[in-house]
Amino acid sequence: MAIKALIFDFDGLLMDTETTLLDSWRAEWRRHGHELDESSFFADHGGDTTDERYALLAATVGPGFDRAASHARRTAYRKERHRTMGLTAGLDAWLGEAEGLGLRLAVASSSQHEWVAGHLARTGDLARFEVLACGDEVAAPKPDPAVYRLALDRLGLPPEAAVAFEDTPHGVSAAVAAGLRCVAIPNLYAHNARFVQATLRLRAATETTLTSLLTRLEERHSG
Structure with a gap:
């Protein structure tokens, strides 16, 4: 799919x-x-x-x-x-590509809705996301897959029609448990060796375009 x-x-x-x-x-x-x-x-x-x-x-x-x-x-x-923090380097370009490709965007976070929505509103990015699924809306945080399942339910999509992006091992575990392919971009404080469940792993969003990344994912999936 x-x-x-x-x-x-x-x-x-x-x-x-x-x-x-x-x-x-x-x-x-x-x-x-x-x-x-x-x-x-x-x-x-x-x-x-x-x-x-x-x-x-x-x-x-x-x-x-x-x-x-x-x-x-x-x-x-x-x-x-x-106050002056924006999106992580490379993410604004990815979101722009996604919009150009007609892809739907969502957030799945263990943080509270007010925290996530407040920061995205501050940077002017909130309207780009069709769905927010947050920790205060589910019974358990990641690595429990509940927040990803909530995001998929709100999108009305099966897991094979979406891709997750994570920076922690427990986040990857949550996405995979929900049936999603997951791209890992490990944060500065996570050990790279712990991301074995990720479908693909990048050092940073700036190392590739979103279009190229999605092509790689599709090739791996079809292969």
Whole structure:
């Protein structure tokens, strides 16, 4: 079946909000005279780990830790960083190609709808996406395939008619479990060796045109 839709992850794929997240926590640890253990920072799922991260920082700092003040600093820092953040390099060109090819566009994210829609509206890209499927609309985050199944249901398409784009191993697992072909563009904090389930893997969206990429996918599928 021909490809009719593209489904994109949001955090770390469409926008590099993963870096601002890490930087905000790194700054908070250093403010209290400690270093963040970055090796275990990113979870193997798309769920919210904010409470666990604060609990670890509080246990390290001790009784003087002020979570409310820490949270206010972190969110202000990220808000300022996000103010000028656009789509990841190469993605704007891909979306333009997709529109020219008549492909339908969707987002499948473990983040909340308000977060995803707010950022896409800020950059003027929200209207490009016919469907948003988000973490607060399903029972479990990635690697559970629920959010991809929701996106497919809203598109009214079977999985073989769409392609997913992901930046994490658990995101790829979710897409594959939903029956989708998946193109992986690993983020800076993910180990390339963990993307064995991906149909194709790229270093960056800038290394190829979308048209060429879709041709490769179709060739692999027909082969």
